Amino acid sequence: MSVLAAAPLVLRRHGGIATALPIIGFTASTGILATVLGGLGAFLSRAATVGTGSGADGPPTPEASNLSFLVICAIVATVLLVPSAMGLGSAAAKLSLARREKDLAAVRLVGGTSAQVGALAVADVLVQAMLGSVLGIVLHLAVTPALTLLDFGMDRFTIGELVMPLWGYPLLLFATTLLAGISAAIALAGVVISPLGVARESRIVRMSVVRLVVWAGLILAFIGALQFLPMLVGGVENGMVVMIAVSAVLMALVIGSVNIVGPFVVWVIARILAALAPTPALLVGARRLAADPRAGWRSVSGVTFALVVAGFLTLTGMLGEQGDDAAGRALATALDTGGLLTLGIAAVLAAVSTGVTQTARVLDQGRVYRSQHVAGAPVVALQRARIAEIGIPLALAGMIAGVSAAGLVAPVISGGFVLEAVLSYLLAAVGALGLVALSVAASAPLVGRVARAGA
Amino acid sequence: MTAQNSPAHPPLRPPTAGPAPVLAARGLQHAYGDRSATTLALDGVDLDVAPAESLAVMGPSGCGKTTLLHVLAGILRPTSGSVLHAGSDLSALSESRRTRLRRTAFGFVFQDGRLLPELTALENAILPRMLGGAPRRSASAEAASWLDRLGLQGLHDRRPGQLSGGQAQRVAIARALGGRPSVVFADEPTGALDQATGHSVLAVLADACRDAGAALVMVTHDPSVASTCERTIAMRDGRIARQFQRDPAQGAAPTQQVRPDSHQVHPDSQQGAVGGGRR
Ligand SMILES: Nc1ncnc2c1ncn2[C@@H]1O[C@H](COP(=O)(O)OP(=O)(O)OP(=O)(O)O)[C@@H](O)[C@H]1O
Ligand SMILES: [Mg+2]
Numbered sequence: 001m002s003v004l005a006a007a008p009l010v011l012r013r014h015g016g017i018a019t020a021l022p023i024i025g026f027t028a029s030t031g032i033l034a035t036v037l038g039g040l041g042a043f044l045s046r047a048a049t050v051g052t053g054s055g056a057d058g059p060p061t062p063e064a065s066n067l068s069f070l071v072i073c074a075i076v077a078t079v080l081l082v083p084s085a086m087g088l089g090s091a092a093a094k095l096s097l098a099r100r101e102k103d104l105a106a107v108r109l110v111g112g113t114s115a116q117v118g119a120l121a122v123a124d125v126l127v128q129a130m131l132g133s134v135l136g137i138v139l140h141l142a143v144t145p146a147l148t149l150l151d152f153g154m155d156r157f158t159i160g161e162l163v164m165p166l167w168g169y170p171l172l173l174f175a176t177t178l179l180a181g182i183s184a185a186i187a188l189a190g191v192v193i194s195p196l197g198v199a200r201e202s203r204i205v206r207m208s209v210v211r212l213v214v215w216a217g218l219i220l221a222f223i224g225a226l227q228f229l230p231m232l233v234g235g236v237e238n239g240m241v242v243m244i245a246v247s248a249v250l251m252a253l254v255i256g257s258v259n260i261v262g263p264f265v266v267w268v269i270a271r272i273l274a275a276l277a278p279t280p281a282l283l284v285g286a287r288r289l290a291a292d293p294r295a296g297w298r299s300v301s302g303v304t305f306a307l308v309v310a311g312f313l314t315l316t317g318m319l320g321e322q323g324d325d326a327a328g329r330a331l332a333t334a335l336d337t338g339g340l341l342t343l344g345i346a347a348v349l350a351a352v353s354t355g356v357t358q359t360a361r362v363l364d365q366g367r368v369y370r371s372q373h374v375a376g377a378p379v380v381a382l383q384r385a386r387i388a389e390i391g392i393p394l395a396l397a398g399m400i401a402g403v404s405a406a407g408l409v410a411p412v413i414s415g416g417f418v419l420e421a422v423l424s425y426l427l428a429a430v431g432a433l434g435l436v437a438l439s440v441a442a443s444a445p446l447v448g449r450v451a452r453a454g455a
Numbered sequence: 456m457t458a459q460n461s462p463a464h465p466p467l468r469p470p471t472a473g474p475a476p477v478l479a480a481r482g483l484q485h486a487y488g489d490r491s492a493t494t495l496a497l498d499g500v501d502l503d504v505a506p507a508e509s510l511a512v513m514g515p516s517g518c519g520k521t522t523l524l525h526v527l528a529g530i531l532r533p534t535s536g537s538v539l540h541a542g543s544d545l546s547a548l549s550e551s552r553r554t555r556l557r558r559t560a561f562g563f564v565f566q567d568g569r570l571l572p573e574l575t576a577l578e579n580a581i582l583p584r585m586l587g588g589a590p591r592r593s594a595s596a597e598a599a600s601w602l603d604r605l606g607l608q609g610l611h612d613r614r615p616g617q618l619s620g621g622q623a624q625r626v627a628i629a630r631a632l633g634g635r636p637s638v639v640f641a642d643e644p645t646g647a648l649d650q651a652t653g654h655s656v657l658a659v660l661a662d663a664c665r666d667a668g669a670a671l672v673m674v675t676h677d678p679s680v681a682s683t684c685e686r687t688i689a690m691r692d693g694r695i696a697r698q699f700q701r702d703p704a705q706g707a708a709p710t711q712q713v714r715p716d717s718h719q720v721h722p723d724s725q726q727g728a729v730g731g732g733r734r
Contacts, residue, residue: 274578280585283578284571291573291614371569374530376558376634377586378551 019128021356022099025092026132027139028352030176032085032345034140034164035147036078037172039341042161043067043074046154066331070152072244073335077342079252080312084305084346088353089176090183091298092132095360096125097184122184129180133173150337153330207267207293215254215261215400219407222250251408255308258404259301265400266393267293273392281381285388296393299361302353303432304397306346310428311405343428347435354439358390362443366450373451382447387440394436398429476503476539477637477670478527483536485522485693496522497533498693504638509661509671511681514690520674521642523690527672528561528640529553541637558586562631562669564624564641564660570615576602576626577611583634594633601629604666605659621652628660632667639664641673645680657683 047067104117112120144162164172229243270289277283289296362369369382402425485497496519504510504527512520525531527538529545538545540560545553557563562583570579580598585591602611605625615623624644631639644660645653657673657680664671673684681687687699 278591280582283585283591284574284582287571287573287578368569368571371563371565372571373554374528374557375563375631376554376556376561376583378554378558381586 019099021360022092022096022125022128023132023135024352025088025095025356026129026176026180027135028348029085029089029092030133030136030172031139031143032088032136032349033082033176034137034169034172035143036081036085036345037168038140038144038162038164039147040074040078041164041168042157043071045161046157047071066153066327066334069331070334070338073338076248076251077338079248080255080305080309080342081345081349083252083256084302084349086179088302088349088356089129089179091353091357093125093129093180093183094187095356096128096180097121097187098360098364100124118185118188121188122181125184126177126181129177130173133176136176137169137173150341151333152337153333205267205291205293207264209264211260211264215257215404218250218254218257219404222247222254223407225250254404254408255305258304258308258400259297262297262301262304262393262397262400263293265396266296269396270296270392279384280377281384282388284385286392288385288389289392295361296389297397299354299357299390300393300397300436302350303394303436304401306343306350306435307398307401307425307428307432308405308408309343309346310431311401311425312408347431350432351435351439354436355442358439358443359446362386362446362450366453369447369451370453379448379451382451383444386447390436390440394433398432402429474506477506477541478502478504478672479539480527481537481539483523483526483533483538485519485526485531486534487522496693497526497536500536500693500695502527502688502695504670504672506637507665507668507670508686509664509684510673511684511687512672512674512690513676513678513681513687514696518690519693520690522693524640524642524672524674528563528638529556558583558634560637562634562636562639564627564631564639564644566643570623570626570630572615575612575614576607576618576629579615579626580629580633583630587634598629598633601632601663602626605629605663619652620648621656624648624656625659628656628663632663632669635667636669638670638672641671643674643676645675645677650677653677654680 047070050067100121104121107117107120108114141163144159147162148156148159150157225247229246266289270286270293274283274286274290277286372382373379405425480500480502483497483500483502484495487494487496498519500519500523502523512523514520522531526533529538529540529548532546540556545556548556570576571582574582577595577598580602581591581594584594584597599611602608602625605628607622607625607629610618610622615626618626627644631641639660641660645656648656657675660673661671661683671684673680675681682701685701687701688695689697689699
C-alpha cells in the first residue's frame with residue numbers, strides 16, 4: 001500500500017503533449033459515439049411518432065415511407081461509425097499506457113509488485129478515459145445545435161431529438177471508460193514492466209495468409225448473399241427485413257475484415273521492399289513496418305475506414321438518384337445529407353486517429369531519432385523514413401479499401417455507374433491522402449525537435 | 456558567440472610528434488542552462504587528437520566527459536573556444552554541414568548500442584554508408600566484411616534483439632567504422648556489459664579503429680579499459696586535470712590486465728605519478 005501511496009508522486013510529473021494525446025483520442029471517440037447514437041435515436045423516435053401519427057387509415061405519407069428506409073440507412077451509418085469510434089478509444093487507451101511505461105517501471109523500482117503496477121496503470125488509464133469522455137460529451141452537446149440545421153428532406157430535427165436520453169450519458173461514460181480499461185488490461189498483458197524498464201516481447205512477427213482468405217471470403221459471401229438471398233427469402237414473411245439484416249451484418253464484417261487483411265498485406269509488401277530498398281529511408285521505413293505491421297496499419301486505419309465509407313457512399317448516392325416525385329426528391333436530399341455527414345464524421349475520426357498515432361509514434365521513437373541524428377542522419381532523412389513508413393500502408397490501404405468498397409457496391413451497380421464510382425472514389429482517395437499529408441506535416445516539426453533534443 | 460580560430464590561443468605542442476592533429480580543440484568552454492542557473496560543464500579545455508590515436512577520457516561523474524565528446528563531435532556548439540577538424544572550425548559550419556560531417560568523418564558507439572531494433576545486423580551496419588549515398592550493394596559488401604572481422608559470421612541477418620549485448624555492440628562498432636570515419640567517439644561503450652564482455656568488445660574496438668586508421672576518443676570509468684588506449688586524459692570540473700601517455704613498450708599488449716603502476720589512471724587519486732600531463 002505504501003508503494004501505491006507513493007505512486008502519485010511518480011506518476012504526476014507529466015504534461016503537455018504526452019498527456020494531451022490520449023485525452024484528445026478519448027474526447028473524439030466519445031463525442032462521436034454520443035452524436036451518432038443520438039442521431040440514430042432521432043431517426044428511430046421520428047419513425048415511431050410518424051408511424052403512429054399517420055395511423056391505420058389511408059396510405060402512409062411520403063415522409064413515413066421514406067423514414068423506414070432512412071432508419072435503415074441510419075442503422076448502416078451507425079454500424080459503420082461505432083466500431084471505428086470505439087477503435088479510436090482503445091487506441092487512446094494503449095497510447096495512454098505507453099506514455100506511462102517509464103513511470104510504471106519507476107514504481108516497480110521502488111518496490112511495487114507487478115500486480116500493483118498493473119492496477120495502477122489501468123486506474124491511470126481509467127482516469128484519463130473518464131476525463132476525455134466527459135469532454136467528449138460536452139463537445140457532443142456543443143455541436144448538437146449545429147446539427148439541427150441539417151436538411152433530411154423533412155421537418156428539421158430538434159435538439160431534444162438529437163441528444164440521447166438523459167440516462168444514456170452516464171451509461172455511455174461508463175461504457176467508454178470500461179472499454180478503455182479493458183483495452184489497457186489487454187495491452188498490459190503483452191508487456192513485462194520490470195524495475196529496469198519495459199520489455200516488450202521482441203519475437204519476430206509472422207502473419208498468416210488466413211487473413212487474406214477471411215477478407216476475400218467475406219466479400220464473396222456478401223456478393224453471394226445479395227445475389228441469392230432475394231430468391232431464398234422471396235416467399236418468406238418479413239423477407240426484406242431478414243435480407244437487410246443479413247447484408248448489414250455481412251457488410252459490417254467486410255468492413256471489419258479490412259483491418260484483418262491490412263496488416264498481412266503490409267507485412268508481405270514491407271518485407272519485399274526492405275529486401276530491395278535502394279535508399280536508407282525506404283529500408284528503415286519498410287523494416288519498421290515489417291517488424292510491427294499492425295501498428296503500421298493502425299496509423300492509417302482511420303483513413304482506410306473513411307475511404308471504405310466514401311466508396312460505399314457512391315452506392316447510396318446512386319440509389320438517391322432514382323424517383324422524380326416529391327418523396328423521391330426528399331429521399332435524395334436525406335441521403336445526400338446523411339452520406340456527407342457520415343463521410344464528415346469518418347474524416348474527423350481519420351484525422352484525429354492519424355494525428356494522434358503519428359505524434360505518438362514520433363514521441364516513442366525519440367531516442368532512436370536522437371541517436372541517428374547524432375550519428376549524422378539529417379532530419380530530412382528521418383522524415384523520409386517516416387514518410388515511407390506511412391506511405392506504404394497508405395497506398396495499400398487505398399487499394400484494399402477500393403477493392404472492399406467495390407465488393408460492397410458490386411451487387412447493385414450497373415455498368416454505366418462504374419466510371420462515376422471510380423471517379424468519386426479517386427476523389428475521396430485524394431482527400432484521404434491530403435489528410436495524411438497534413439498530419440505528417442503537422443508532426444514534422446516534432447521530429448526535428450525530438451532529434452535535436454537533449455544535449 | 457564562438458571564438459573563431461583566432462591566434463589568441465597559442466598552438467599547443469602536439470601530444471605526440473607526428474602528423475597534424477585530426478581534431479584540435481582550443482579554449483573550449485561550455486555552459487548549460489540560462490542566465491538564472493548555469494552549469495559550466497567545460498572550463499577551458501585544450502586538446503589535440505592525432506590521426507589513428509586512441510584516447511581515453513576519464514574522470515568523476517559530472518566532470519564534463521560527455522559534454523567534451525559532444526563538443527568535439529560537433530553535436531554541441533561550445534559556448535566559446537573552437538574545435539578544428541581538418542582545418543575547419545566546427546562552430547563555423549551550419550547545422551546541416553555539421554550533420555554531414557558527423558556522418559562522413561565521425562563514427563559513434565553509444566553505451567547501449569542504439570541499433571535500430573527493426574533492422575538486421577547487416578542493415579544497421581550499412582545505414583551510415585547508404586545515408587552518405589553509397590549504393591546498397593557495395594555498402595553491404597563492405598559492412599559484411601567488417602561484421603566478419605568482428606566475429607559475427609553467420610549473424611548478419613539477426614535483429615539486435617536476437618543478439619547478445621556484446622554481439623550487438625560489435626555491430627555498433629561495424630556501423631561506426633562502416634562510414635570510414637577519421638574519428639570514432641565512444642561514450643562508455645561497454646557500460647551496459649559485464650566486465651569480461653566489455654573488455655573483449657573494447658579490445659575489438661581499439662583494434663578495429665587501428666586497422667581502419669581511425670582515431671578513437673572513448674569515455675570510460677574503467678582504468679583497465681583506459682590503459683588499453685595510447686593516451687588518457689583525466690578530467691575534473693570541466694578541465695583536463697592530467698594526461699598520461701602510455702609507455703610504447705606496453706603497446707604490444709593492449710589488453711593487459713590492470714597493474715598498479717604509474718601508467719594506470721585513477722581519476723580520484725590525488726597525485727598522478729606522471730604529473731601534470733602536457734599542459
Ligand atoms: N542538458 C544539460 N542541461 C544542464 N546541465 C547539464 C546538461 N547535461 C549535462 N549537464 C551538467 O553538466 C555537467 C557535465 O555533464 P556531463 O554529462 O558532461 O558529465 P559526465 O562527465 O559525462 O558524467 P557521467 O560520468 O556521469 O556521464 C554536469 O554537472 C551536468 O549536471
Ligand atoms: Mg557522461
